Amino acid sequence: MSETLDVVVVGAGAMGSTTAWQLAKAGRSVAVLEQFGRLHDRGSSHGQTRVFRVSYRDPLYTELATDSIPRWRELETDSGVDLLEQTGQLDHGFSPAIVQIEASLVSGGFAYERMTPEAAGERWPSLNFDTTVLYSPDGGRVFADRMVDAALAVAERCGAQLHFDTPVLAIEPDGDGVAVVTEGATYRANTVVVSAGAWVSRLVGPGTKWPDITLPEVTVTRQQPVHFAIRPGMSFPSYIHHVPDDTPGAALRFGAYGLESPGEGVKLGLETSVRTDPDDVGVVDPAITAEAIAYADRWLPGADTSQVSAVTCLFTNTPDSHFIIDRVGPIVVCSPCSGHGFKFAPEIGAITADLAMGGSRRHREWRL
Numbered sequence: 079m080s081e082t083l084d085v086v087v088v089g090a091g092a093m094g095s096t097t098a099w100q101l102a103k104a105g106r107s108v109a110v111l112e113q114f115g116r117l118h119d120r121g122s123s124h125g126q127t128r129v130f131r132v133s134y135r136d137p138l139y140t141e142l143a144t145d146s147i148p149r150w151r152e153l154e155t156d157s158g159v160d161l162l163e164q165t166g167q168l169d170h171g172f173s174p175a176i177v178q179i180e181a182s183l184v185s186g187g188f189a190y191e192r193m194t195p196e197a198a199g200e201r202w203p204s205l206n207f208d209t210t211v212l213y214s215p216d217g218g219r220v221f222a223d224r225m226v227d228a229a230l231a232v233a234e235r236c237g238a239q240l241h242f243d244t245p246v247l248a249i250e251p252d253g254d255g256v257a258v259v260t261e262g263a264t265y266r267a268n269t270v271v272v273s274a275g276a277w278v279s280r281l282v283g284p285g286t287k288w289p290d291i292t293l294p295e296v297t298v299t300r301q302q303p304v305h306f307a308i309r310p311g312m313s314f315p316s317y318i319h320h321v322p323d324d325t326p327g328a329a330l331r332f333g334a335y336g337l338e339s340p341g342e343g344v345k346l347g348l349e350t351s352v353r354t355d356p357d358d359v360g361v362v363d364p365a366i367t368a369e370a371i372a373y374a375d376r377w378l379p380g381a382d383t384s385q386v387s388a389v390t391c392l393f394t395n396t397p398d399s400h401f402i403i404d405r406v407g408p409i410v411v412c413s414p415c416s417g418h419g420f421k422f423a424p425e426i427g428a429i430t431a432d433l434a435m436g437g438s439r440r441h442r443e444w445r446l
């Protein structure tokens with residue numbers, strides 16, 4: 079144990095990397111400790127792309143997405159890497175969801191178009207639609223691995239230490255700060271940011287040195303997005319197909335989602351509720367792939383379902399699908415949960431860095 083750092087960040091996924099970027103840029107001494115390698119594929123942040131959208135049923139997230147756009151541009155400027163493409167995004171499905179999304183878009187001052195399924199089908203023949211369709215030109219896609227890599231690179235350039243293959247074994251109280259224990263070294267810091275994704279409750283809460291930090295119940299599920307080849311002459315905007323409200327978490331989540339991922343084809347994610355241990359991201363399940371093919375045969379006429387590939391990753395879920403971002407003493411917890419956090423990552427990194435620096439910045443009506 080040597081000098082006392084300003085902040086140790088545990089986890090180098092989307093949230094740890096953007097938090098480290100903002101902290102290092104602000105001149106703080108930072109060490110990032112990641113249990114696996116750089117850009118590994120065993121958590122939630124790997125892969126080429128994610129859907130970006132401002133179209134949320136809850137206006138809180140429309141506002142957060144709004145605030146995220148200049149943050150994505152800031153990281154693009156800092157890194158020199160293109161990360162956000164506002165190529166447009168569609169919502170269709172469960173009608174009350176569409177009504178609420180339209181209200182959020184109106185209150186956020188966003189441009190959008192409402193159209194019938196028939197009109198949308200003529201404009202985007204690669205998709206079939208049910209119910210009213212909303213088109214949001216501000217939505218699109220973000221580049222996932224590329225963003226994590228860019229944020230880490232800028233953080234390192236600003237002086238952050240990056241330590242991969244370095245699992246944190248425990249976070250211990252140390253005076254007013256913390257001692258972050260790994261196998262080879264212990265890092266003393268004024269503050270620790272626990273951006274550990276699906277592993278968050280192993281480091282804080284009951285059974286740890288911080289039993290009084292009560293997190294909402296966190297469950298981890300294994301997800302299996304697939305990619306299909308795109309039929310000649312077809313293209314896809316980002317799309318969300320909303321499910322009825324009696325689906326758990328449906329107020330913030332959806333049923334099927336996807337986007338065109340350059341070089342990979344069209345992505346399709348069907349949310350699963352397969353619970354798993356975070357250490358077991360699992361292997362591709364042919365039954366889930368078959369379900370995805372059946373969905374695509376019905377709803378994605380532009381997809382060539384004879385050419386399919388699949389990957390696995392983890393969702394960290396809270397009961398209401400909201401995020402966990404808060405500070406207790408020297409511990410900041412940052413876990414944007416439930417499968418919809420990536421689009422906000424640069425802004426959440428800024429909020430989390432502010433908390434770690436002792437600030438009290440809140441996102442508008444941010445619910446903690």
Ligand SMILES: Cc1cc2nc3c(=O)[nH]c(=O)nc-3n(C[C@H](O)[C@H](O)[C@H](O)COP(=O)(O)OP(=O)(O)OC[C@H]3O[C@@H](n4cnc5c(N)ncnc54)[C@H](O)[C@@H]3O)c2cc1C
Pocket residue numbers: 088089090091092093094111112113114120121122123124127128129130244245246247273274275276277278281301302303335347391392393412413414415416417418419420421422
């Ligand atoms: C299939 C899929 C599709 C998604 N699609 C979208 C989308 O379209 N749009 C969108 O906005 N969001 C989407 N998301 C959600 C988004 O990707 C996540 O919200 C985000 O990646 C979470 O990042 P994170 O940093 O919290 O977690 P992670 O990326 O899992 O990072 C946590 C890191 O902490 C490390 N760690 C844990 N414990 C320790 C320890 N003890 N010591 C050291 N390191 C540790 C882990 O190894 C990991 O690298 C999707 C997620 C998945 C899985």
